[in-house]
Amino acid sequence: MRRSVETERGEMESTLKKYFGYSVFRPYQKDVIQRIIEKRDCLVVMATGSGKSLCYQLPPLVTGKTALVVSPLISLMQDQVMSLKQRGINAEFLGSAQTDSSVQTKAETGYFQLLFMTPEKACIIPISFWSKLLKAGVCLFAVDEAHCISEWGHDFRLEYKQLDKLRTFLLGVPFVALTATATEKVRIDIINSLKLKNPYVTIASFDRKNLFYGVKVINRGQSFVDELVQEILKSVAGAGSIIVYCMTIKDVEEISKALKQLGVKAGTYHGQMGSKAREEAHRLFIRDEIRVMVATMAFGMGIDKPDVRHVIHYGCPKSLESYYQESGRCGRDGIASVCWLYYARSNFAKGDFYCGESQTENQRTAIMESLLAAQRYCLLTTCRRKLLLNHFGETYSAETCGNCDNCMVSNRERDMSRESYLLMTSIQACGGYWGLNMPIDVLRGSRSKKVVDAQFDKLLLHGLGKDHSSNWWKTLAYQLISYGYLTETIKDVYRTVSVSQQGKQYLGSARPDHQPPLLLTFNGEMVDAEEHETISSNVGDLKSSATLENEGFSEADMQLYHMLLEERKKLARVTGTAPYALCGDQTIKKIALARPSTKARLANIDGVNQHLVITHGDHLLQTIRHLSQKLNLSLDGKVGEHTAFTRKLHVVVNTRTKLTPAKCEAWKMWHEDGLSIQKIANYPGRSAPIKEQTVVDYLLEAVSEGFDINWTRLCDEVGLTDEIFSAIQEAISKVGCKDKLKPIKNELPDDITYAHIKACLVMENCGISPEVIPPSQKKGDTDELPSKASETWHAEEPHEVEECGKSMVTYGFAYNNKEMTSLPVTKAEVQELSVGCGDDELCSHKRQKVDCPDGGFTVLEATESSVLNLLQKHDEGLPLFDILEHFNGSKSEAVIDLLSCLERDFMIFKKNNFYWLM
Ligand SMILES: Nc1ncnc2c1ncn2[C@@H]1O[C@H](COP(=O)(O)OP(=O)(O)OP(=O)(O)O)[C@@H](O)[C@H]1O
Numbered sequence: 078m079r080r081s082v083e084t085e086r087g088e089m090e091s092t093l094k095k096y097f098g099y100s101v102f103r104p105y106q107k108d109v110i111q112r113i114i115e116k117r118d119c120l121v122v123m124a125t126g127s128g129k130s131l132c133y134q135l136p137p138l139v140t141g142k143t144a145l146v147v148s149p150l151i152s153l154m155q156d157q158v159m160s161l162k163q164r165g166i167n168a169e170f171l172g173s174a175q176t177d178s179s180v181q182t183k184a185e186t187g188y189f190q191l192l193f194m195t196p197e198k199a200c201i202i203p204i205s206f207w208s209k210l211l212k213a214g215v216c217l218f219a220v221d222e223a224h225c226i227s228e229w230g231h232d233f234r235l236e237y238k239q240l241d242k243l244r245t246f247l248l249g250v251p252f253v254a255l256t257a258t259a260t261e262k263v264r265i266d267i268i269n270s271l272k273l274k275n276p277y278v279t280i281a282s283f284d285r286k287n288l289f290y291g292v293k294v295i296n297r298g299q300s301f302v303d304e305l306v307q308e309i310l311k312s313v314a315g316a317g318s319i320i321v322y323c324m325t326i327k328d329v330e331e332i333s334k335a336l337k338q339l340g341v342k343a344g345t346y347h348g349q350m351g352s353k354a355r356e357e358a359h360r361l362f363i364r365d366e367i368r369v370m371v372a373t374m375a376f377g378m379g380i381d382k383p384d385v386r387h388v389i390h391y392g393c394p395k396s397l398e399s400y401y402q403e404s405g406r407c408g409r410d411g412i413a414s415v416c417w418l419y420y421a422r423s424n425f426a427k428g429d430f431y432c433g434e435s436q437t438e439n440q441r442t443a444i445m446e447s448l449l450a451a452q453r454y455c456l457l458t459t460c461r462r463k464l465l466l467n468h469f470g471e472t473y474s475a476e477t478c479g480n481c482d483n484c485m486v487s488n489r490e491r492d493m494s495r496e497s498y499l500l501m502t503s504i505q506a507c508g509g510y511w512g513l514n515m516p517i518d519v520l521r522g523s524r525s526k527k528v529v530d531a532q533f534d535k536l537l538l539h540g541l542g543k544d545h546s547s548n549w550w551k552t553l554a555y556q557l558i559s560y561g562y563l564t565e566t567i568k569d570v571y572r573t574v575s576v577s578q579q580g581k582q583y584l585g586s587a588r589p590d591h592q593p594p595l596l597l598t599f600n601g602e603m604v605d606a607e608e609h610e611t612i613s614s615n616v617g618d619l620k621s622s623a624t625l626e627n628e629g630f631s632e633a634d635m636q637l638y639h640m641l642l643e644e645r646k647k648l649a650r651v652t653g654t655a656p657y658a659l660c661g662d663q664t665i666k667k668i669a670l671a672r673p674s675t676k677a678r679l680a681n682i683d684g685v686n687q688h689l690v691i692t693h694g695d696h697l698l699q700t701i702r703h704l705s706q707k708l709n710l711s712l713d714g715k716v717g718e719h720t721a722f723t724r725k726l727h728v729v730v731n732t733r734t735k736l737t738p739a740k741c742e743a744w745k746m747w748h749e750d751g752l753s754i755q756k757i758a759n760y761p762g763r764s765a766p767i768k769e770q771t772v773v774d775y776l777l778e779a780v781s782e783g784f785d786i787n788w789t790r791l792c793d794e795v796g797l798t799d800e801i802f803s804a805i806q807e808a809i810s811k812v813g814c815k816d817k818l819k820p821i822k823n824e825l826p827d828d829i830t831y832a833h834i835k836a837c838l839v840m841e842n843c844g845i846s847p848e849v850i851p852p853s854q855k856k857g858d859t860d861e862l863p864s865k866a867s868e869t870w871h872a873e874e875p876h877e878v879e880e881c882g883k884s885m886v887t888y889g890f891a892y893n894n895k896e897m898t899s900l901p902v903t904k905a906e907v908q909e910l911s912v913g914c915g916d917d918e919l920c921s922h923k924r925q926k927v928d929c930p931d932g933g934f935t936v937l938e939a940t941e942s943s944v945l946n947l948l949q950k951h952d953e954g955l956p957l958f959d960i961l962e963h964f965n966g967s968k969s970e971a972v973i974d975l976l977s978c979l980e981r982d983f984m985i986f987k988k989n990n991f992y993w994l995m
Contacts, residue, residue: 090953092138093131096164098660098686100954100991103128105279108848109253110135113217116251118273120223120264123281125257125405126383130157133219133253137190138166142214145247146193148221149234152359154193156381156655163658165688166190172198181206187213196225196236199243207246215250218243220271223254227266241272257283257405258398260470282842283401283469287408289415290461291482292454297421305391305419306335313341313368316642316662317386317414321371322403324392332391333371346372363655365646374399382655383410384662393420393455396447397468400454410661420455422548445567456555458598460484474815474842475781494592496553499542501562501576501584506536509575516574517542517550556597630670633708638669640704648693659693660684672705674698674712681986681993743772744779748786751957751973754794773832777839788840788849790958795832802847804829805837815841936966939975945984945994954991 089110093099102110105123109132112119123129137144148154154170161168169180170193184192185206194202220226225234244252254267254276268276295301309319323329326347336343344358344367355375361367363382370376374394388407394400400418408414450468457464462478477484503516518525519533522540533539542550554574557563562580566573576584586593630638642656642665649656664684673679676694680687689697705712746752746760754776758769773795780786792798808824809815818834825834840847937943939960947963948955960976961969976992979985985992 088139089135092135095687096135096138096166097131098664098682098684098689100683103131104849105281105846106131106135108846109277109279110139112277113251113253114140116249118251118271118276119253120268120273120276120278121253121255122264122279123255123257124283124285125402126285126409126411127257127281129255129257130221132255133217133221134161134166134191136216140214140216142216143184143187143189143210144191144217144219145199145210145215145250146191146219146221147196147199147237147240148193149196149225149237151195152356153221153381154195156363157193158191159654160381160658161191163652163654163688164686165691168193170194171202185209185213196234196240200236200239204246207243211247211250215247217253218247218250219253219255221255223267223271224256224258224263226254226270227263238270241270244272258401258469279846281846283466283471284462284473285405285408286480287411287413288404289413289480289482290404290418290465291416292418292420292457292461293482294455295419295421297423301419302331302335305389306332306339306341309336309369309387309389310339310341312387315386316639317368317384317412318362318365318382319369319387319389320376320380320385320403320406321369321389321391322376322394323371323373324394326373328391329371329373336369336371341369342367343369343371346370346376348373348375363657364649365656374403380406381409382406383657384412385409386412386414388414388416390416390418390420393418393448394451395444397450397454397465398447400451401465401469410663412663418455422551442567445572449565449567449572453555453559456552457559458483458556459559472815474838491597492594493553493556493597494587494595496542496545497557497562497595497597498584498587498592499538500550500553500557501580503536503538503542504563504574505576505584506538507531507533510573512572513551513554513574514547517547517554520550521545521547553597560597633710634669637672637704637708637710638666641665641669641700644697644700644704648696660686660689668697668701672701672710672712674702678713678986740775740778743775744784744786747772747776748779748784751961752969756969770830770832774835777835780839781842787956787958788845789851790956791836792849793851793958795836797833797836797850799847799850801829801833802837802850805834937964938966939964939972941975941979941984944972944975944979948985948992948994951993954993956991960992 089102089107090100093102104127105121106128109119109121113132113136119132121129121132133144133146136142146154146157148157151170151172151174154172155174158168158170167189168191169175169177169184169189171181171184172193172195181202183189187210220237220240223237226237226240252271252273254271254273256263256267264278264280267273305321309321312319321332323332326349329345329347333343333345344362346355346358350358358367358370359376359380362370385407388404390400390403394403404416404418407416454461454464454468460473460475460477460483461481462484463473463476466473479485499520500516503520504511507516507519515527515531515533518528519536519539520542522543524534528534554563557580558565558574561577562583564575564577566575583593583595642662645656645659645665649659652659661684664682667682667684668679671678671682673682676690676698679685679694679698680690702712743757746757747754752760754769754772757772759766776786776791804825805821808821811824812820815821815838818831821834822829822831840849943964944960947960955963957973957976961972964972967975976985976987980987985994987993
């Protein structure tokens, strides 16, 4: 019999904590999992490292049926199986590398919760296997890295194309396709090829907010390599790993040799190594035995080491797709991490090299276009994140991200009218069918055979640009291309540059002795070229902004963190697993700050799963005790520090945040202190109240700057319901753009406010799924309920007074033991809540019932015991908002104070803004 959706939802949360140690789902995960449990086909397109795997890892744990997962690489399957086993999950893989012959027989009985297999294996496995397994129970068939299905994808695999035939054997089983990179063409191909029926399609943002992107042009040669390896040496001293991607095997060998000469243990990985050697390199890397991997792009898809802090590209990648995939190996645990790309100008002439194996002109054009996109990324002077996201069809509405090299340095604008005029004129004078070299050679006064043969040495502008280097002119040309004055065209492997319509207009308005101003960003590369006459070869700063000092760690905390990392490595060695499979670096940081003395406190740390506590809890506690004593640190650091830590970490990622102190303060009051928007607006400490709308704006700005926020609570306070969200979406598609709010507002009824629209747009930008909209406001419920918006947002009168006299009141969500539902609570049920703890002496006499004028409203007061009693009923924790609503007979400030006292006394603890009983 199918369990109720509510039961499954309740189980989803507790299963997440039990097996994975996490308290909250990431955006979209819950939605997808819900659909899979409902047996719906799904297509999940989510960024690298965003947590797609959980979408197929959780359903078998909730439903008790096997999940089948097709994965393209043996090493990827082995890593996943290893990590799942460390979480106490029964997982195995089938494929050529499987040495245990009993796995297949066990699998068909439904023995494994997760069963991975290669596409080749899936295609040859006998029908009897599927029918036996189906009888035992299959909850899903997932196709990971589903872009391999499409010939348009960058990793096409023939066997993937045959997976649809399994539909006939796996009747009634939902098919789930997952990928991180899929253009619309590829998406359609995936849906068609797997014959997905009415699939639930999730396309999340591609933005990897915790990644810093930087690019530098270099002069290839020993001096650059020396600088690079020195920087790597410095970084290895910290925690985390580094991947250096090279474009050729020769480069891999050169860099790894230089690293080894410096004493840095570095692994190598490329296509010419035998499979054993590659496997060994991979194994050593994921187990932290080597911290630096120098590799070609062969070391790409499926590398799931969460603590890679730097991905360095030595050379321009062949496409933005592969750059996104490779740089996506960085910072998968969400901690701020750094991606630097170093290219030499000569990289751009690699078209012939990459086109070598292509058969048709179309293929060659596709390769050249990909290379051109990567080249554009390198030469960009504006926000790199914006270009990357735009490339994948995503609109990034902000002009700057604040976390790429171009957004972090203020590139100077300069009037480049004369130089631009000369360059465009030279391009036109040469006929517009050359690349950049010829017109630049002419400007620089070259008398090469090519120039003389074409009689370009006779042109009046011959030699007028000799003050600048060829590279300087090329940088200017790429600027003019990106500003639309020049057009670059590719035919076969040849590129030509011509003056665009916009450029022609400019030339039409200019004369040799006078040109209208033309402001261009004068980027670092041009400054270097001018100041040093050569291009700088400095290596970018490999330090991530998330250093421990920045995160508020004391010297002793830092030492403890590093010691615990070492301990984790030892433990992993003994257990025969990778350190990250035991728990992530982020979790170790939290342990170092919290220094728990009991298993309960250890289990409460985000990222600590049940299996870890059961199998290694005693050892870990003993180690923590011993190390803390050695470092003179007290055990059980303040629990509140967890939250402060999380906030700090998030803020640190955005060290250059443009948020003013007032905005930061508003965010803090709302997010950390739990004050309502209304309370913040009228906070007594201020000289004059501010508008509630202004507070909402501040909060939304904080979110856009990367600050954490509880979306459910925010939607609730702003009154953003499902219906309003859908109406706004519709209005946006009608208007066709999101740049101006007024046209969107004009399409909507008056009661939908600018605050609703702004919240909706920020949600979209941050990739937040509408499922965060609190259930009490979902369609159907709202008819019965007074809108929260009208209570807290539009109310002139205090909240409490408005509620009096209603025969049905909302106390946030009503919780029962296991399930977190969102039903309106009636008077009787409120009584029951009080009565429910009536047996408890403490509770019964301290909870008070205060009569309202109509005698129908219960007022509850917060006392130590009533708070403890309330939390005791909610295994899944309660958000501050609900606690405040529950104790409507006490002032919010008094409840918050009481909670802090209880927290200090370790009677309760706070995690992700939920309060739990210790
Ligand atoms: N709800 C969650 N809370 C915290 N961490 C999570 C959550 N879900 C997943 N993670 C962690 O995020 C990391 C990346 O997840 P995962 O490997 O599933 O990414 P992915 O989307 O499959 O990436 P790729 O496409 O690159 O393979 C993992 O370390 C995983 O444990």
